[in-house]
Amino acid sequence: MSDIPQAGSPHGSERTGAATSRVRGTFDGEPLEAEAGTSVASALIATGTRSWRTTREGRSRGLFCGIGVCFDCLVEIDGESGQRACMIPLGEGMDVRSASGPRTTHDAGTGTSTGRDADGTDAA
Amino acid sequence: MSAPLESLGQTEPRPTGPAPHFEVAVVGAGPAGLAAAASAAERGARVAVIDAAEQPGGQFWRHRSEAAGIRDDGSLHHGWKTYLDLRRRFDSGVDTSRITYLPRTSVWMAQRRPQGFTLRLSSSFGTTTGPSTVHASALVLATGGYDRQLPVPGWELPGVMAAGGIQAFIKQNGALPGSRFVVAGTGPFLLPVAANIVEAGGSVAAVCESADLSGWLPRAHRALAVPEKGLEGAEYAWTFVKHRIPYRTRTVVTEILGDSAVEAVRTARVRRDGTEVPGSARTIDGVDSVGLGWGFTPQLELPVALGARTRVDVDGSLVADVDAAQRSSVPGLYLAGELTGVGGAALAVVEGAVAGRAAALATTTGTDGSGAIATAREARTISRQRAFAEAMHLAHPLPPGWESRMRDETVVCRCEEVTAGAILGARDEMDAADSRTQKGVNRAGMGWCQGRVCGVAVACLSGSAPQAKSDDPMISLRQNANRPIAQPIPLGDLRDLVD
Ligand SMILES: Cc1cc2nc3c(=O)[nH]c(=O)nc-3n(C[C@H](O)[C@H](O)[C@H](O)COP(=O)(O)OP(=O)(O)OC[C@H]3O[C@@H](n4cnc5c(N)ncnc54)[C@H](O)[C@@H]3O)c2cc1C
Ligand code: FES
Numbered sequence A: 001m002s003d004i005p006q007a008g009s010p011h012g013s014e015r016t017g018a019a020t021s022r023v024r025g026t027f028d029g030e031p032l033e034a035e036a037g038t039s040v041a042s043a044l045i046a047t048g049t050r051s052w053r054t055t056r057e058g059r060s061r062g063l064f065c066g067i068g069v070c071f072d073c074l075v076e077i078d079g080e081s082g083q084r085a086c087m088i089p090l091g092e093g094m095d096v097r098s099a100s101g102p103r104t105t106h107d108a109g110t111g112t113s114t115g116r117d118a119d120g121t122d123a124a
Numbered sequence B: 001m002s003a004p005l006e007s008l009g010q011t012e013p014r015p016t017g018p019a020p021h022f023e024v025a026v027v028g029a030g031p032a033g034l035a036a037a038a039s040a041a042e043r044g045a046r047v048a049v050i051d052a053a054e055q056p057g058g059q060f061w062r063h064r065s066e067a068a069g070i071r072d073d074g075s076l077h078h079g080w081k082t083y084l085d086l087r088r089r090f091d092s093g094v095d096t097s098r099i100t101y102l103p104r105t106s107v108w109m110a111q112r113r114p115q116g117f118t119l120r121l122s123s124s125f126g127t128t129t130g131p132s133t134v135h136a137s138a139l140v141l142a143t144g145g146y147d148r149q150l151p152v153p154g155w156e157l158p159g160v161m162a163a164g165g166i167q168a169f170i171k172q173n174g175a176l177p178g179s180r181f182v183v184a185g186t187g188p189f190l191l192p193v194a195a196n197i198v199e200a201g202g203s204v205a206a207v208c209e210s211a212d213l214s215g216w217l218p219r220a221h222r223a224l225a226v227p228e229k230g231l232e233g234a235e236y237a238w239t240f241v242k243h244r245i246p247y248r249t250r251t252v253v254t255e256i257l258g259d260s261a262v263e264a265v266r267t268a269r270v271r272r273d274g275t276e277v278p279g280s281a282r283t284i285d286g287v288d289s290v291g292l293g294w295g296f297t298p299q300l301e302l303p304v305a306l307g308a309r310t311r312v313d314v315d316g317s318l319v320a321d322v323d324a325a326q327r328s329s330v331p332g333l334y335l336a337g338e339l340t341g342v343g344g345a346a347l348a349v350v351e352g353a354v355a356g357r358a359a360a361l362a363t364t365t366g367t368d369g370s371g372a373i374a375t376a377r378e379a380r381t382i383s384r385q386r387a388f389a390e391a392m393h394l395a396h397p398l399p400p401g402w403e404s405r406m407r408d409e410t411v412v413c414r415c416e417e418v419t420a421g422a423i424l425g426a427r428d429e430m431d432a433a434d435s436r437t438q439k440g441v442n443r444a445g446m447g448w449c450q451g452r453v454c455g456v457a458v459a460c461l462s463g464s465a466p467q468a469k470s471d472d473p474m475i476s477l478r479q480n481a482n483r484p485i486a487q488p489i490p491l492g493d494l495r496d497l498v499d
Helices: A038-044 B031-042 B080-095 B163-173 B190-199 B213-224 B227-242 B301-305 B346-365 B375-394 B420-430 B435-442 B455-463 B474-481 B489-496
Strands: A022-027 A030-035 A051-054 A059-064 A074-077 A080-083 A097-099 B022-026 B047-050 B099-102 B105-113 B115-123 B133-141 B145-147 B160-162 B180-186 B203-209 B251-258 B261-268 B282-285 B289-294 B296-298 B310-312 B318-320 B333-335 B411-413
Touching: A022 A038, A022 B133, A030 A038, A038 A059, A038 B115, A038 B163, A051 A074, A051 A097, A051 B227, A059 A074, A074 B105, A080 B080, A080 B411, B022 B031, B022 B346, B031 B047, B031 B080, B031 B133, B031 B435, B047 B105, B047 B455, B080 B099, B099 B163, B105 B301, B115 B190, B133 B346, B145 B163, B145 B301, B160 B227, B163 B180, B163 B289, B163 B489, B180 B251, B180 B261, B190 B227, B190 B289, B203 B213, B203 B251, B213 B227, B213 B375, B261 B289, B296 B318, B301 B474, B310 B474, B318 B474, B346 B375, B375 B420, B411 B420, B435 B455, B435 B474, B455 B474
Parallel strands: A022 A097, B022 B047, B022 B133, B047 B099, B133 B333, B160 B289, B180 B203, B180 B289
Antiparallel strands: A022 A030, A051 A059, A074 A080, A074 A097, B105 B115, B115 B133, B145 B296, B251 B261, B261 B282, B310 B318
């Protein structure tokens, strides 16, 4: 079928028409590679990783909702915690780290170093 | 909060200065939002479109990455021509600066102002350079919905996903999140999920539909009135035959088994009342992925925060009321798509077109937008699609008896890891008969997702107490939708609030 029209927005992309390229980052220090434009979650799953976060009670979690709603897929990206692996495309040189332990709602926003901890989730 | 605001948020403050003003702001760039934006812009309004995703399309037309130059051939999509047409109109609005598109941007709060609305924005991920606040005279909300979930023992194992999430993963990445799947829940949506899995090279061990399909019989005429759905159904039937996908009705997943990830699935046939048919239990081994979905539920926090009137739809979801111009009960606020009742993309497009046109008319002529009510043709499409959706909801209800499959230790709230035992205990011993009381007692629904995933289950489990005080099912559903901060945000965004 026909082509996707070019994204004509300030944030939009140039369509290259070229063969898709690969991007490389790391996951917990190990190499992570994927086709450009695929999500961090997809890159992780392609390496056979099904889970990349542990809950406060120590259970493994990976993808669940796939659309940014459930927050099960959280990772740390380039030092910023609380990032959703399902939403974010793997970027060149990205430093992805698994998230573990009690860093969930109770602790978010209580003066961590990055300032990117999501907060306000308790407000409702 | 234990730390002072200024010690947090070491990110750069967002650019300040006066917040831009638009005639119409549209939140969401899915089927409804794209149609609303295009029709508002074509009627002369200056429009802002804000969407949390990287690129337009929403859930239905989620596709491969344009930024990476990947061409999506539309083969996994329905109505792709409609999308391409809407996209052309949308892009032309962007090119002529009628439309200002702010992707990767979440609206975390909406406020009413004497002259319209103020939206507070946060980047969904990465950095965005867009404004942190926009004002608009009229607001069209088209924020869609998400998969409705019910807990199943073992559903927190890695490898279990929302059915829609699997679909989204395939459409977005052109890859599969696993290899051998069981798809379970209810509704016709399970069919495209299974079909796309096999088309993407995976296998489907079974599709378990909790309803029997007899619910369609008294309403068959409503399905026949929407022939395109019948054609779509025939395509799936062919895919199922070709790939030998077992489709089992009145069958539920009773447990998902695995050590550190999904390994097997237990299923059983159920009677009308939800009890298991003796001897029907079976185990499907060698499964690494499960997709669960019991329909969709609208993402209502922004309409609720603005005071829009809501009601419970026939599927048990809280939805917002609109009139024939897609106007909500709040002046200047228009709603389109799943927010007004889960009804699919075709309906969302028509509603979006009406909402965008009405909003543009209202702001450019200073009227109330009522001059732009749906045309006879649009009204016919809306009512046919609504009738189909209602038939679908009635034929595919939440399965009776699902509560009985919970064990004490079954996790219900995934974020805060609150078990069924804790929720039922709070209900019986502490009179926690609604969602808010459950939050207070045991934190169910208080985690990152704010009850989006467990909301329905907590409402049902807590409200089903014999002594439950909340005989109004709306109470819990409204409490769930009431999230003054619609999206989790970095503290820095609160610090940077202006205007
Ligand atoms: C994961 C998933 C997959 C689906 N796949 C299919 C399918 O394959 N076939 C099918 O028939 N139906 C599918 N559906 C149902 C489908 O969502 C609807 O039929 C259709 O997409 C509704 O269109 P919409 O415009 O109302 O909402 P959506 O398409 O959901 O679009 C809503 C948009 O709003 C944005 N948004 C939401 N909240 C905010 C906010 N606060 N700030 C900024 N942006 C926001 C979202 O990013 C999204 O792009 C799916 C639903 C889900 C949840
Ligand atoms: S999988 Fe739900 S937020 Fe990423």
